[in-house]
Amino acid sequence: MKVEKAVSKVAAYIIIAVIITALVTGSAVYLATRGQVHTVTTTYTYTKTVPQTQTGTSTQTTTQSPTGPTITLMVYGPWAGDEAKYFQAVINAYERLHPNIKIKYVTMRAEDLAAAMPIQFAAHTSPADVVFTPWAWWIVKMAEKGYVEDLSNVVNANEYIPSIVKKVEWNGKLWAAPFTMWLKPGFWYRKSFFEKYGLQPPKTWQDFLNLLNKLKKIPGIKHPIVSGDSTGWPLSDIVEHFIITFGGPQLQLDLISGKVKFNDPKVKEIFEKYLIPLIKNGDFSPPVEWTTAVQLWWDEKYGLYFMGTWITGMVKDPNDLAFFTLPGCRGIVGGADYAFVPKFAPHMQQALDFIKFVATKGQEIHAAQPSGKIPTWLKADPNKIWGPMKQVYMTVKEKGLQILPDLDDSVGGDWQKLFWDQLKLLWVEPDKLDQVLNTLAQHFPYKETQTSS
Amino acid sequence: MSTEIKIKKRYLAMFLIPGFILVAIFVIGPIIGTFIISFETPNGFGLSNYYDVITETSPTKALVLLNDMPRPPPWGALIHNLVWTAIHLPATTFLGLLLAYLLRRVYGRSIVKSIMFIGMVIPMVVGGLIIRFMFDKYIGIVPNLCGLIGLTGLDKTWTSYPDTALIALIIGSIWLWTGFSLTIHAAAIDSLPKTYIEAAKIDGASDWQIFWKIIVPSVRAATLTVIVMTMLWDLKIFDIVYAATKGGPGGASTVLAFVMWLYFALDLAYGKAAAVAVILTLLTLIPAAIYIRQVMKRG
Structure with a gap:
């Protein structure tokens, strides 16, 4: 009896051992060979090729697909x-x-x-x-x-x-x-709201500060500018607008390529001189979920909202919408x-x-x-x-604004997440500016970005 | 020993094989695969993935970030997990046990229990969103309550600030998980012979004494199950963090599973993601081992 028991035990162990060995071997073989499988080529035939002429005269008409099963x-x-x-x-x-x-x-x-x-x-x-x-x-x-x-x-x-x-x-x-x-053209406002309180889009930085002060005094306004919150991108859009306005379009491009670091004095100055005082002064709201923010802003709980042009499709009356860039801005982000x-x-x-x-x-x-x-x-x-939207587009054209790539979308990877997250931190703790800029500079993927740009 | 039992024992292994094969393919296989990938580096096999993830200093991905202490988070994902466990585990275990005891004599207790259990039933992502709204300055109950009682420093969106984001998630998770502890403990208390409590009452024991001297020791096995399952849940936590804070702000609420996701989904660094997964698995083995040991002891 004992012998039989031992034999069945041994059999079970052998089976388990064989299965584990097979799995390990299988995994190892798979891992060893998987580099080769990417070279598989597809054998489809695509008949609607577009002529690759430099003059761009390709035929773009779409023809009816041949009849067949759905x-x-x-x-x-x-x-x-x-x-x-x-x-x-x-x-x-x-x-x-x-x-x-x-x-x-x-x-x-x-x-x-x-x-x-x-x-x-x-x-x-x-x-x-x-x-x-x-x-x-x-x-x-x-x-x-x-x-x-x-x-x-x-x-x-x-x-x-x-x-x-x-x-x-x-x-x-x-x-x-x-x-x-x-496009991410600037600060959106309701024309009717501005008319009601006799407000004007700013022409100088001082005008902008005055506008924020006036907005603060309007009853019911929580903060002059609502800060959209999501994974973090609404804040990065604001920051990029300040960088482009006060550092010029080239600075945006240099930050993307890694030629200029985030803790560079000229970048820090933009934050220190323009953005941080506004955050500290309560001109920006703490981050509010960005779609909720659209409604709150529309309901005149906030005066301004920095957002992309998709906002035109999210409001009740797009004809009541207008935007302004920060005075002196020569470029806007588009993607x-x-x-x-x-x-x-x-x-x-x-x-x-x-x-x-x-x-x-x-x-x-x-x-x-x-x-x-x-x-x-x-x-x-x-x-x-x-x-x-055509109106927005025409305004951008009339002002001669350069369309620039989105900073964090261009860099991508986990740095993008870091960028968003650090800006969320900066928004609630503006005194941590140095820490935030150093963290962004330290973890920027310099080599990869420089190569690909 | 009857012949039937002899046959059963002999062929026990054979009956286990189909189940074991499934487990092997769908559980053991991927675990082994993950383990192997965690050693894969651009220069062959090595420990560099482990070295990189352990020494990482980016606030969103660091496992340990304890320089310049004491200060508010970020402290690193591993420390956040430990803090989470240190607060959440005793809180849910004790709250569940206490509520199970108190609800014993309450009319409509099954309805209350069902409501408490909702936290367990809803998807954790939904739970995360609810937490986010619970702690929102404008619509959240917690900041508004804090404002009403004069705690002005806490009258803010908790998930937006590094000093309160982690604790908001922990408190939220206590709400979500207490239903589990309550259900397990309630079942254990209900199964106790009524004579225990009646005898204690006759001897003049107060409710508090009955709770500590009779209930707590008698439901020890259930408590152990709650402790182990809660520890496992705390270590594996991801959905709530993803939905409520995305690990922020400034990495103040990252956890191990979230860091693994960052490596995997955004960095596309599968070796490093696997290394974090292995670390996480090893950590979860500790409570699992405790539990298995206790079960075997009892068995």
Whole structure:
């Protein structure tokens, strides 16, 4: 009996040992060989190539897809709520042209994409056929790993705003198609509110300070400026505006490339002289969740709100909106969403066709909606831009404001998160300026950024 | 020993195999994979991932950041986890036990228990958002209550300030987790023979004495389960932090699982993310080992 028991015990141990050994060996073999699997090539044939002429005369008309079984394209993008509704107009237009293609849109923010997709890609699968994200740096990182389809023959890079398209070029190839772009033009206010209290947009820094003082005295106003809170980007937009205004557009570019460090005296001076006194003076509110802040500001609990142009699609009456830059400002930040096709997209040919559409005519349709966006496609008809947004665009043009890349979006990675987080700290503890600037300088990814810029 | 039992013992291993294979593929396999990846570096296999994550000084990713103490957070994710456990564990365990005892004689106690248990039922991400709103200056109950009773320093959005962000999350998590402790302890107290308490009452023991001298020792096994499960929960905490503060401001509320996510999702540094995962797993093994030991002792 004892012998039998011992034998069954030994058998069990052997089985367990064999399974563990198999798992370890399997894992080791997988890890050892996975570097090779990225070289897999796809064998699809894409027939709608765009002529790569330097004159940019490609044919952008979309033709009806051949009839056949209905295909469902999965499209992942960052828009939800009203923003998703405006993108739906693009989808609807495409579906009308391609009755055999249905598009299922799934909301997935850039952060969630960055967390979820690399695992899928590493396993050579992709739940999405087309992915939209504002994080150009992330697309390039995915491209470096061999997870992204080359779009050089699908989209003509010469037909887009150069600074926008450049961000998704790597190794001489284009890895994503630019979609519509937003601007972060300055401080938004309600025209009716300004009229009611006899306020004027400032022409000098002193005017701006006077305006803040006047706003403070208005009954019901909690703080002159509401600070949007989210993961942190609304604060970084404000900081970038101050940097561009008082340091010039070149300083913004130098900070992105790493040529100038955050603890450089000229950067520190901008914070010390202009931004910190306002924070200490209570001119900025503590961070308020950014969509809640839109409503509070609209309800006149705050006077000013620094936000991107998408705000035009978020308020009850966009015709009551106006903005001003800080006096002396010569540039504003602009950025775009990008669409890419994962290497492992289930419907490659249709995905590429959809990309071509959204990158061209799709942009016109999107910009015609109250999306607060303008096309990045240079051949788009500016007359089709939604009225209030067109007004913003014209103001930017009239003032001759240079459109600059977003600082944290350009640097990306975990530094972006650090930047946002440190600014949140600065907003509530402005005395920690030195600590914040030193932390940002110390952890900046200098080498990578200098190389890629 | 009957023949049936003999057969059972002999083939016990065989019956375990299907379950074990599943566990091996879906649990043990990934653990081994993670362990291997944690040693993968650009220059081959080595310990540099561990060295890098342990010596990291960025406030959002540091595990230990104890220079210039004493000062408010950030103290590093590992320290935050330990502080979280040090406050949350005794608070939820004791509160759950006390409430279970007090609710024993309350009419409609099952409704109260159900309400308390809601914290356990709702997704933790939702719990995180609720915490964020609970501690908001304008709409949150806590800052407004503090303002009403004259604690003006706390009449602010707790999650926006480094000195209060971590404690806001801990207090919020106490609310979320107490339902678990209450349910386990209530079940344990209900299973106690009524004669214990009746005898004590006849002997003239007060409610407080009954609680400390009879209830607490009698439900020790349930308390151990609560302690171990709470420790595991505290060490693995992520959702609440992600939803409420994103580890901020200034890294004042990061935790180990959040740091792992940062390496993984934003830095795309899988080796370092795996190294943090291994550290986290080793830490969770401590309470798990205590629990298994106790269970085996009892068994």
